[in-house]
Structures are given as structure tokens and as C-alpha cells.
Amino acid sequence: MKALVLSGGAGTRLRPITHTSAKQLVPVANKPVLFYGLESIAAAGITEVGLIVGETCDEIRQVVGDGAQFGLKITYIPQDAPRGLAHAVLIARDWLGDDDFVMYLGDNFIIGGIAGLVETFRENRPDAQILLTRVPDPRAFGVAELDGDGRVIGLEEKPDRPKSDLALVGVYLFTPAIHEAVRAIRPSGRGELEITDAIQHLIDTRADVRSTVIKGYWKDTGNVGDMLEVNRTVLESLESRLEGEVDAESEIIGQVVVEAGARVTHSRIIGPAVIGAGTEVRHSYIGAFTSVGEDCQILDSEVEFSIVLRNASIRGVARIEASLIGRHAEVTPAPVVPHAHRLILGDHSKVQIHS
Known part of the structure; x- marks a missing residue:
């Protein structure tokens, strides 16, 4: 089994930090967030990793190297622009071959790792296994709809009217069945090949798509608030x-x-x-x-x-x-300057100024 780790995003929600640094290398408790994912993959017994990289490739390669520090063998797979998660699977086709694989978003953080999930997937081997978690506002995520037996019957990417509060966590497990699905879909309204559309294709063709609702801690560290929250959680240990x-x-x-x-x-x-x-x-x-x-x-x-x-x-x-x-x-402190109020007031005005 292999791992496909996505580290090519622009990190717009973390600007200006990501104007000069890859978002996956922003540190949590003084360790790049990407390292936590790579360590989780190694702990799950996976040794071969394909790292999808974009314009920050050189910086990531300098910090991560060949993966030996994690007990991994890393292959760098360039992506010319962020074109969607399914596009990452598409361009990694030759490297993935006919192996099962876990796809891990490099800026995601999951307490407890993925070893249990990988073990369950290996035992049951559905065509796809997705992780879900309940969120207060699912409109910012891929959202899953389940039937009464808990089977996945529908997926939507960032819907205006979500059909559930179950958001997709940034970890997916696939057999080679996913390759036909990513070839079958077309770009979304955002101009990207959405992994939710590819999984929906599997559902529509009666493939075995299963889900696990996690109750542990998960965060997409895409903005400053979430980075600080993850930092807090890691520091507590x-x-x-x-x-x-x-x-x-x-x-x-x-x-x-x-x-x-x-x-x-x-x-x-x-x-x-x-x-x-x-x-x-x-x-x-x-x-x-x-x-x-x-x-x-x-x-x-x-x-x-x-x-x-x-x-x-x-x-x-x-x-x-x-x-x-x-x-x-x-x-540093701002220089001390005199305080002044500039007023342009109409007739009969009443103004209260707090000095």
C-alpha cells in the first residue's frame, strides 16, 4: 500500500505567511504540520509516499528530503497548479500503479493517526473508504449523505444547502477503482477535478464506498485560528x-x-x-x-x-x-505621538469624546 500526500496548495487563507513559505511547513509546536502526517503514515506501516508539490516544491524538498528521517521513501510529483484532489490522483497514476493507497492532505491534522483506519481498510478492502466528522457549518467542506444503514449515498463539494453535517476529513483510502472514476469526471464550477465527484461516480456505478465517522480531534490547518487551535492541542501533550x-x-x-x-x-x-x-x-x-x-x-x-x-x-x-x-x-512599540481629534461638525451637533 502506498500514500499520496498533497502539498501543492497555495495556502491563501494563511497569507501573508504563505507568500514566502509553504502552508504545510508552518510549524505546530515547532514542527511543520506536514511532518505529523508523514509520521502517521509511517506509523501505519506504509513506506512509499508520493508527494504532490507545486510552486513551493524546492522549499518542501529541502525540509523533507528523501523521507529517510521518517522511515519513508518519498517520490516528488509536480502539479503545475492546484487543479483539485482528483487531478492529483490523475497525475500520480503511473507512480501509484495498481496499488491500493491512502490520500492524505498535507495540511490536515488528526490526533491518534491513521493506523487503525489503514488496518480496517486492508481487512475489508472496499473500493473507497472516507473519513467523516460532524461540523457546525458544513458549507465549507465536502459533505456526505448517508442512508439509514450508514452507507454513503451522496457527496457534495461545499454545498450551499448541505444535506448533513458530516464533513469529509482530508484522508481517503482507495483501491485502483478510483482511477477510472477520476478519468470519468469533468471539472467543477471551480475549475477543479473534485474528489467528491470521483467518489460519487463510484457510488453511481455501485462500487463499495464505506465511511467512518471519527469522534477524535481533526483540523484542517488552513487558517490562523485553526493553526493556533492545533498548536494548543499538541502543546497539551x-x-x-x-x-x-x-x-x-x-x-x-x-x-x-x-x-x-x-x-x-x-x-x-x-x-x-x-x-x-x-x-x-x-x-x-x-x-x-x-x-x-x-x-x-x-x-x-x-x-x-x-x-x-x-x-x-x-x-x-x-x-x-x-x-x-x-x-x-x-x-516593537509604536512611537509616541500626540493624540488629536479632527472634526467636521454640522450646526447644533453634540459630540462626546473619550479622552
Whole structure:
């Protein structure tokens, strides 16, 4: 069995971070989100991975390499533009051959991995197996409709009027039956070959399409809010590790990781939190659910529930929270300027100004 991992999206919802970096490499607890998926695939006993890449191919290749660090053998498959999940299957046809495969969206995060799902698929081997989860607003997802016996009878991509609250999670398992289906469909109104249309083709031709409704934690890390939420979830499982320097005037409370080469002086850190290698934290407060990357500077500042990427600096800022700070970013106080009000008022106006 092989794995097809999609890492070619543009990441528009994470801009401006993704103007200069692949969205799959944005770190969660100081580790690229893509790594969690690759580790899950390796833990499921799969060793051959095809990585669909786009314009950020060089950056992903530099960080991921040949896959040996995960116990994987990775083949890079270029996609000229984001043309849909089914298009990724189409262009990977030669590499996939006649093997069964799991398709994994590289910016998705699933607590507990996929080993159980893969094992069940191998035992039963339906033509397709999809993961579903209940969401409050399914209009932003592919949505499944089930019959009274729980069988999949219909799929829609981002419908205006969803027929259920069951959204497709970004993990799919297929036999080679999917290849005929992706060739049979046409681009959607979005101009993409939708995997939901391909699976619907399997349903219409009476193929065996099964679903599993997961109750565990899943997130599509496509926007800042979800990135911070996933970061929080991962940090909650941290085990404290103080390998860097922490002076006697500093206070460490809860689950905190201070990587080797980091220095914490005259500061207070409330876990769960992680401080990357080479980072300096001085006269500052780092609050819960914060990950600070490598070689950062946090000086005379307060940061909480945030992700700070490597080489960023925050100096003299009273409070930062629920934020994503990019690589080499600099955050400093604004210069003090006189406050003034400019008014153009009509006759008989009444104005209250809070000074």
C-alpha cells in the first residue's frame, strides 16, 4: 500500500505567511504540520509516499528530503497548479500503479493517526473508504449523505444547502477503482477535478464506498485560528524538558520545553509552551499555548496563545495574544505621538469624546 500526500496548495487563507513559505511547513509546536502526517503514515506501516508539490516544491524538498528521517521513501510529483484532489490522483497514476493507497492532505491534522483506519481498510478492502466528522457549518467542506444503514449515498463539494453535517476529513483510502472514476469526471464550477465527484461516480456505478465517522480531534490547518487551535492541542501533550539555560530569577510553571541553546533570564513561562533552540527570552512573560521557534528574541514583552516562527523578534511590547508571527518579523512599540481629534461638525451637533 502506498500514500499520496498533497502539498501543492497555495495556502491563501494563511497569507501573508504563505507568500514566502509553504502552508504545510508552518510549524505546530515547532514542527511543520506536514511532518505529523508523514509520521502517521509511517506509523501505519506504509513506506512509499508520493508527494504532490507545486510552486513551493524546492522549499518542501529541502525540509523533507528523501523521507529517510521518517522511515519513508518519498517520490516528488509536480502539479503545475492546484487543479483539485482528483487531478492529483490523475497525475500520480503511473507512480501509484495498481496499488491500493491512502490520500492524505498535507495540511490536515488528526490526533491518534491513521493506523487503525489503514488496518480496517486492508481487512475489508472496499473500493473507497472516507473519513467523516460532524461540523457546525458544513458549507465549507465536502459533505456526505448517508442512508439509514450508514452507507454513503451522496457527496457534495461545499454545498450551499448541505444535506448533513458530516464533513469529509482530508484522508481517503482507495483501491485502483478510483482511477477510472477520476478519468470519468469533468471539472467543477471551480475549475477543479473534485474528489467528491470521483467518489460519487463510484457510488453511481455501485462500487463499495464505506465511511467512518471519527469522534477524535481533526483540523484542517488552513487558517490562523485553526493553526493556533492545533498548536494548543499538541502543546497539551508536552512533557517538560529544560535543556537550555534558565536562570534563578526565572519561573517555569507547568509543561514547558526549553530547547538546547535557548536562554531564559528574569522571565516567567507558563506552560504548555515550547522555546526553540537559540532563542533568548529576557524580562518577559510567555503564557500558555505558545510556541516560539528557533533563534528568536523575546525581550521585555508578553506573548500568549501564539505561534512565533524562527528568527522573529518581539521587543518592548506589552501584550501579544492569539497571533501568528512570521519568520524574521520584528515587533516593537509604536512611537509616541500626540493624540488629536479632527472634526467636521454640522450646526447644533453634540459630540462626546473619550479622552
